[in-house]
Amino acid sequence: MMLAAEPVWASSAEPLAALHARCFDAGWSAREIGSLLNLPGCIGLACRVDGKYAALALFRQALDEAELLTLATDPAYRRRGLADILLTAGETRLFDQGVARIFLEVSQNNPGAAALYQRAGYAEVARRKGYYRDGSDARVLEKWLRKDGQTGP
């Protein structure tokens, strides 16, 4: 299976929203995903398996910082490295575009995602108490891509 990250745009919002809904209890609508992809600085990357979207990452860059807005892999295609491919591809592109640091939020009740981010070099810098609908805290994680002229990811 040949897996690679490809850029996605608002024109693919419908199938990307269908994928998002397979990954989250409260998935984002096609309108929401389309709006995000149309925002300045927003980068969408996806992996396809057999032509169908199987994983999605959305980032938003503001000057030399970026946020990972969402990362999701279809339950049928997990633990095959898709999220890792998208995260690395996004970091590489953001690094090339001058980003020094990436932030993201992850629930304290999401050990799978926490393991993924820890392995990728993200570290907790803050907590947002009761941030999610289920009352769980958000852990704010960051990763430095460049510090004092260091090399990229």
Ligand SMILES: CC(C)(COP(=O)(O)OP(=O)(O)OC[C@H]1O[C@@H](n2cnc3c(N)ncnc32)[C@H](O)[C@@H]1OP(=O)(O)O)[C@@H](O)C(=O)NCCC(=O)NCCS
């Ligand atoms: C979290 C999520 C994006 C991971 O996607 P994935 O494509 O399965 O992740 P990868 O295959 O790239 O995993 C890479 C590594 O991360 C870690 N990891 C990923 N999922 C894990 C899990 N459920 N439990 C433990 N470790 C996990 C492992 O170290 C894994 O490497 P390994 O399979 O060689 O052990 C996916 O489970 C998902 O969509 N979950 C629901 C949505 C979500 O929680 N998104 C993150 C919100 S912040």
